[in-house]
């Protein structure tokens with residue numbers, strides 16, 4: 001707790017030393033927000049909504065960039081990871097989801113523990129994290145997950161397992177007749193290291209009832225993360241935007257997360273991502289434009305004063321927007337990923353074949369400094385990207 005308080009003071013004091021760009025200085029809304037943050041205050045939901053609607057993009061991104069800089073300088077983090085989806089069979093049918101299948105669908109699959117491990121095997125020499133989420137399988141209980149994690153840990157003890165959205169935890173606990181706390185305790189013993197944070201969607205129940213009926217309530221999402229934090233399991237948190245929510249709903253979402261973080265303190269990273277519409281069932285969605293995506297990422301950096309990291313999730317927003325986002329408040333672009341189904345089923349075309357050095361080059365070419373991190377932001381390694389070969393300057397060799 002003390003170190004968190006000290007790091008709070010540190011970024012605010014660093015923020016006071018950064019030269020203020022004209023785009024911030026000349027806009028009273030932005031400059032007042034800057035003063036509020038430097039003085040230890042918090043941006044209210046009302047001010048956040050006002051910034052969202054009325055601030056000009058260059059000023060908003062500049063303020064978010066200053067905050068990011070006060071925390072991490074020019075550093076942008078990434079990691080070597082692999083996504084494995086455990087099953088696409090799901091008892092729910094969230095309207096934004098292009099990934100789930102009914103259990104009799106010809107493309108339905110459910111991995112065994114051996115399947116899970118063989119997905120990891122080819123990447124095991126380079127990754128330090130496996131990110132594993134899936135649907136709510138009607139027949140699976142805690143044994144299925146324990147078996148997967150135990151087998152993976154026995155083969156790859158150094159790979160961190162970041163797995164299960166809050167609704168999966170709830171589903172496992174109810175299928176296994178255990179409390180949430182017992183479920184997490186057992187899974188941690190089996191090898192679970194952290195939770196990825198997916199499934200927060202919009203933490204406003206009237207919106208959830210329309211886009212993901214049957215999913216856990218907002219309070220349950222927060223409670224599951226709170227219990228994880230109490231058990232010392234770090235988690236991320238997310239926000240799906242660009243469906244049917246209002247700007248005020250987004251502010252409520254930010255406010256609930258930071259209130260939760262004030263009390264339980266275990267969120268490592270916030271991951272905002274826009275709804276992608278392919279193969280989904282949400283025709284009334286107001287899709288977020290590229291500008292809006294950057295606006296939301298910047299606002300998240302400004303509003304979430306107690307969550308250390310903001311991720312530009314390139315699997316969802318693509319490399320181009322991710323490059324802009326890391327100059328607009330985000331300090332992380334996730335990882336190498338290797339395989340991804342959830343965003344690609346919904347229309348993402350982000351490449352999956354990047355290695356560490358390609359990611360480092362992406363960060364470097366956006367004017368930031370790439371640092372490889374481990375899954376829980378405990379170990380860091382600065383990476384000097386390989387120079388891009390200028391083909392024009394290569395000598396011509398006579399054949």
Ligand code: SF4
Nearest residue numbers: 090092094097100135
């Ligand atoms: S988002 Fe998750 S819970 Fe909802 S339908 Fe898709 S897989 Fe199931």
